[in-house]
Amino acid sequence: MKPGDPDVYEEMVDGRRYAGHGVRELRFVRTGSVWDRPEDATEIAVAVGVLADGRPVLGSQWAREPLTLGRPEHVRLVRLVEIGCVDASHRVLFEGTPQEASECYGSGVEARISQVIGGVSYRPGQDCGRCDAVVSCPAVPSVPGLLGVSRSDLPRRSWSVSTGRAHRGCPARAHMQDLFLPRDGAEETEAVVRGHAVHAWIEERHRRTPARCCSPDDVPGPPDAWRHQGWTVTGFQARLGTQMVGDHALVCPLRAWPGECEAHPEQSIAVYDPDADVVVMAKADLLYRVGDRWTLRETKTVKALGDGDPLEQYPQLALAVLLADAGVLPGTELCRVELERLTGSGPLVTEIDVSAPDVVAHARRVLEPHIAPWHSDSRYPAKPGKACGNCPFTRWCPDAATGADT
Ligand SMILES: [Zn+2]
Structure with missing residues (x-):
């Protein structure tokens, strides 16, 4: 040859x-x-x-x-x-x-x-947003109208809930995020660090093969200070985090039908909306199957349970509803969507009824302000001020210095 x-x-x-x-x-x-x-x-x-x-x-x-x-x-x-x-x-x-x-x-x-x-397999994930072949990729489903906006003159872009959130805070931040500029480490609050630590602990348990249920005795320690995958928590947050991990075992989705389940934590989902010419990216905390039924579960850690609307509080849950409704999640039946909240007063799992048209319509309304202003924006003006406080891109932003002072 x-x-x-x-x-x-x-x-x-x-x-x-x-x-x-x-x-x-x-x-x-x-x-x-x-x-x-x-x-x-x-x-x-x-x-x-x-x-x-x-x-x-x-x-x-x-x-x-x-x-x-x-x-x-x-x-x-x-x-x-x-x-x-x-x-x-x-x-x-x-x-x-x-x-x-x-x-x-x-x-x-x-x-x-x-x-x-x-290698002949496809691995849809975060890179799909930058891939020119995504339009015809057999592993990325095409869902016209998913985002509810029509095509603009702008080049193809990718959108996630985090893009929408960043754009609402400061359009320039969303743009710099899309450019993959290097980030500076922004200060995280103790509660946010505790959330990361709890998520990382539970995710590791859900990655075990064969998949098995989390146990209430399998918790991080010592209670007053522990560290997991680079996240360090101390004092009250450490004790609260340990309690949350233990509480999760009570509502662990893998507790039923051991041996008949599979779990895919931090699962990337990519969908193309040709009407908007946008690649939609999502990352589910957990996609799991029990028997032949698939469910997407988002897990949140909060000190106290609020009484707000879950879809408005967590827009990624609203996106999960749209993805389930579009039939792009696994399973022959409609994939279920759940919200697990680990709180200071115990765990709570809420199922969102994705088969109800009013729930799907509500999810669309919730996401509209996260999508439409971003989709029609071609200038990405900076909104200096409060948004600069935890922005990892301030060194690249000419408006940040004045913003940080306001
Ligand atoms: Zn579990």
Whole structure:
């Protein structure tokens, strides 16, 4: 076989290239900081393997034909560096002889590449919002009219409840979120951190295989200070969080029919609305099946139970109702939607009747202010002021400084 055959693949790595005096250095440019960026051993191995044995690409890398390559060069040292644009951080990921680089590129990498080449499954998720093929993707259902707005002259965009929420607070923030600009860590309240910690604990239990019910004895500790997946809680919030985790076991959706259930925590859902030309993204706290019945459950942790309307309080619940009504959630019957509230005075599970037309109409009304103003906006003006307080993009926003002072 020769290059150009459908079964022949060429490996190429890309980045800032530096070469001279037998040294080949490739720099990966990252938008965020690289100090705490997890290393990808396979990415490093492929890059240094190609650096050690490859030849420079002379022609266009996008032409659908064999690459035009330069002459072989003598290489005595290979170096791979990554640079963080946001703070000028940098790290040497590999430095060694070509032989050491080739050894790094071992059989494990070849197996991984074969897996990628042979992969035929679809994994709809957060990346669908940036994918040009989403319109015709068999794994992304098309639901005309899902958002209730008509196509604008703007390019295709993606929308989630978080986009709508950000836009309501400050249109510029929603736009910067869409641009995937690096975020600065915004200060989170103790209650928000407790919410993350409780969610992370429960999610981990729901990921067990085979799926099984959470137990009231399986709680984080010690009660006055505990940490889970990077979330640290102390004092009152730690005790409240422990109580909430224990309470969840009483209403855990997997407690019935053990062995007859499956659970998919943090499940990404992507749907395309051709009328609006928008990719709708959602992430369900939990999609689960008991017997042959599927349910989407959103879990919220609140110190005290409010008496407001659940769909208005939690717009993602309103979106879940629309998704269930559109038939894009799993199951042959209408997927159920539940709200689980873990509170200081105990757990409460509320089922939302997605088969009731007035509930679906109410969900549409709730979401309208989260969708229509965003969809018709092409300028994304900043709304400096209160929104700047917890905005992770203030360093990119020319209006933020005045806003922070108001
Ligand atoms: Zn559970």
